[in-house]
Amino acid sequence: MLYAVLGLLFWLAVSAFAGTLCWIQALIGFPCPSCGSTRAAIELVQGNFFTALQWHPLILLSLVLLPYAVFRIATAKHKPLSSVEKYILLGIGALYIVVFIVRMIFLFPHTPPMVMHDGTVIRRIFRLLGLLF
Numbered sequence: 001m002l003y004a005v006l007g008l009l010f011w012l013a014v015s016a017f018a019g020t021l022c023w024i025q026a027l028i029g030f031p032c033p034s035c036g037s038t039r040a041a042i043e044l045v046q047g048n049f050f051t052a053l054q055w056h057p058l059i060l061l062s063l064v065l066l067p068y069a070v071f072r073i074a075t076a077k078h079k080p081l082s083s084v085e086k087y088i089l090l091g092i093g094a095l096y097i098v099v100f101i102v103r104m105i106f107l108f109p110h111t112p113p114m115v116m117h118d119g120t121v122i123r124r125i126f127r128l129l130g131l132l133f
Contacts, residue, residue: 017121029120033100036113037062055113058099065092 015021024032040055052059107114
């Protein structure tokens with residue numbers, strides 16, 4: 001429980017420093033393959049199906065996988081993945097990467113959520129180093 005609280009506090013500190021909730025975008029400034037998923041889930045809960053798909057086209061798959069992952073972790077603590085589960089996970093991972101590449105080609109850097117974030121930790125560190133040296 002202590003690690004969870006410390007992790008949450010670290011995440012909130014990085015988010016406040018960088019001005020975004022996404023760790024990857026906060027650190028490097030580029031969107032990650034799941035970029036837009038939180039906003040897509042919120043839109044889905046509000047009944048805005050097509051807006052949710054605009055934020056992230058794989059949100060429905062994500063929402064199906066999340067309960068399965070929680071169930072799998074809770075029920076099979078040290079049981080290795082079956083070969084079928086491994087192939088399914090590899091396929092899903094490949095699908096997310098393909099969708100990410102397509103979104104980066106057609107949407108980056110001008111269409112949210114696939115935009116560059118300027119207040120990144122790395123940029124701030126380089127600016128600070130530039131001032132010091």
